[in-house]
Amino acid sequence: xxxxxxxxxxxxxxxxxxxxxxxxxxxxxxxNLQWFRQDPGKGLTSLLLIQSSQREQTSGRxxxxxDKSSGRSxxxxxxxxxxxxxxxxxxxxxxxxxxxxDGTTLTVKP
Amino acid sequence: DGGIxxxxxxxxxxxxxxxTLSCEQNLNHDAMYWYRQDPGQxxxxxxxxxxxxDFQKGDIAEGYSVSREKKESFPLTVTSAQKNPTAFYLxxxxxxxxxxxxxxxxxxxxxxxx
Numbered sequence: 001x002x003x004x005x006x007x008x009x010x011x012x013x014x015x016x017x018x019x020x021x022x023x024x025x026x027x028x029x030x031x032n033l034q035w036f037r038q039d040p041g042k043g044l045t046s047l048l049l050i051q052s053s054q055r056e057q058t059s060g061r062x063x064x065x066x067d068k069s070s071g072r073s074x075x076x077x078x079x080x081x082x083x084x085x086x087x088x089x090x091x092x093x094x095x096x097x098x099x100x101x102d103g104t105t106l107t108v109k110p
Numbered sequence: 111d112g113g114i115x116x117x118x119x120x121x122x123x124x125x126x127x128x129x130t131l132s133c134e135q136n137l138n139h140d141a142m143y144w145y146r147q148d149p150g151q152x153x154x155x156x157x158x159x160x161x162x163x164d165f166q167k168g169d170i171a172e173g174y175s176v177s178r179e180k181k182e183s184f185p186l187t188v189t190s191a192q193k194n195p196t197a198f199y200l201x202x203x204x205x206x207x208x209x210x211x212x213x214x215x216x217x218x219x220x221x222x223x224x
Binding site for chain 2: 004031032034036041042043044045046049051052089091093096097098100101102103
């Protein structure tokens with residue numbers, strides 16, 4: 001059974017710092033990995049999707065990497081801002097089903 | 111506007127009642143999903159459907175039922191058999207292209223048992 005782990009569970013940084021969020025998964029036979037953002041009491045917003053054949057994807061200040069062989073993905077956030085404060089979740093998909101991590105709650109202090 | 115709508119935003123249920131949560135999408139997506147989220151936790155899959163009139167159980171289907179009579183709609187019924195239904199329920203859809211499964215989510219329904 002696929003298991004997805006996100007470390008750390010919570011992270012607090014001062015504004016302007018670059019930071020890395022981690023996601024690890026136990027079964028490397030995935031189709032794709034997706035990173036989401038969730039604000040309190042809201043649904044999930046898709047940030048980046050990396051297909052299994054890709055190594056990374058970039059969108060603005062966000063860069064996500066994927067290493068299938070080691071079962072790891074990282075989400076890099078450059079020049080963090082208070083508006084980046086949210087919970088970030090990763091999900092791995094196989095055959096139309098996704099398994100989610102518990103998320104990392106990020107707080108960016110002004 | 112293209113997207114996924116869920117209603118109601120808040121729902122209160124008395125013990126022993128069945129309640130139905132609505133999920134509608136106008137993205138022309140083939141697949142739809144229902145997830146449950148408990149505080150501080152990730153999402154757990156309840157049911158999913160990849161085609162009209164067909165659906166499969168997820169990891170925590172006991173006490174829930176679904177239907178998929180139209181491509182746009184995937185309602186979830188929380189039955190009285192679900193012992194601890196208080197949670198945040200999220201609906202998602204995706205267009206399945208080969209091996210790519212990119213999911214998009216609705217705003218969620220918060221269910222509270224009184």
